[in-house]
Amino acid sequence: MRGFATAEGTAGYRKRLGARAGRGHFKTWRGLQLSPVGIGTYLGEADEETDRAYEAAVRRALELGLNVVDSAVNYRHQRSERCIAAALRGLVSEGALAREEVLLTTKGGFIPFDGAVPASPSAYFTETYLRTGVLTPADVVGGSHCMTPRYLADQLDRSRANLGVDTVDVYYVHNPETQLGVVDRSAFMARLRAAFEFLEGAVGDGKIRWYGTATWDGYRRPVTARDYLSLPDVVGLAREVAGERHHFGVIQLPYSLAMTEALTLTNQQVGKASLSVLQAAEHLGVYVMTSASILQGKLARDLPPALGQMLEGLSTDAQRALQFVRSTPGVGTALCGMRRVAHVEENALLVSVPPAPSDKLFTRG
Secondary structure: OOOOOOHHHHHHHHHHHHHHOOOOOOEEEOOEEEOOEEEEOOOOOOOHHHHHHHHHHHHHHHHHOOOEEEOOOOHHHHHHHHHHHHHHHHHHHOOOOOHHHOEEEEEEOEOOOOOOOOOOHHHHHHHHHHOOOOOOHHHOEOOOEOOOHHHHHHHHHHHHHHHOOOOEEEEEEEOHHHHHHOOOHHHHHHHHHHHHHHHHHHHHOOOEEEEEEEOOOHHHOOOOOOOOOOHHHHHHHHHHHHHHHOOEEEEEEEOOOOOOHHHHOOOEEEOOEEEOHHHHHHHHOOEEEEEOOOOOOOOOOOOOHHHHHHOOOOOOHHHHHHHHHHHOOOOOEEEEEOOOHHHHHHHHHHHHOOOOOHHHHOOOO
16 A cells, blocks of 8 residues: 555544544644554464454554554564554555555564464574574574664565555654663664664655654663663754654653653653653654553553542543543553454544543642
8 A cells, every 4th residue: 555644634534533533532743633542453362363353453443533553563473564454455445544544653673473483483583584684693682672774674674565555654663772781872872873874764765754762661761770761862863863854753652550650750851851751752842652551451440439530431441541641741642452343442432532631630639
């Protein structure tokens, strides 16, 4: 499929939802109209039954008003990207959706298998990556992570083929802080610079529109931690590579009722101010997508009754947990893994519910 998410396309998607979309349902970023809840595709077995479930779930999410779809080349050994392709291709072929209406995001960094764990993982790695010259043993950290330009080029092309698209809207370097467990910060920044140089080139080639970093620990760690990431430094690196018109535009990190560091930890230095990463991202013009918004289902039950009183108009704890995340100032899109249509339909009820006022969520006492 040719094309990519556009202002016109996403505006058309919003208009088609009409009155089903409540006040504040869509967020505007770079002219795009994006749903504040998106579907993730991380968990699940690498089997045909889960493939069918994900295809149906992604399709239903797009029908109900969630136009942000997230994946990674290593999710379920590349199968999750292929499920997204099947769902998107079906809707587009039926005339029910246009490619330009959907923001597709994926990631590269962790070395994936292809469809299933091979009988000999070492032989697969040698044949697929070493003998082809995609990478060298020295490029790999922790036996599973690489972010060299040659490797990212290979992974991006795999993702484009898996997703069935010419252009990926947002491409993340996946958990780059993994590298800091092995290399020092100077070497790490040099490696990240090389990755950004490649990604700017990929924008020029029409293979991606924007890029960013999808992290787990990096932006949530204290400044003194070895794997800490400074968002101002990362954005500054993109500026050094491509000037003020660089295409580093999005970060992804965990944030939920149980993982609040993105909001509460002031570990980002912007000028003389110590800010949270959500505040720093807003200051730097970076869109934030949150992962683990309901903590892989752990926040979908047994939440405190007081939370239900603060978050009105909702009937399940999963909805309340998502409402908390998407209503937090600075959060753009709250990603939630959904591999069942019933979960999509439950969470998509938020489409018609306005975000909760901040003064209801963040009160003292």
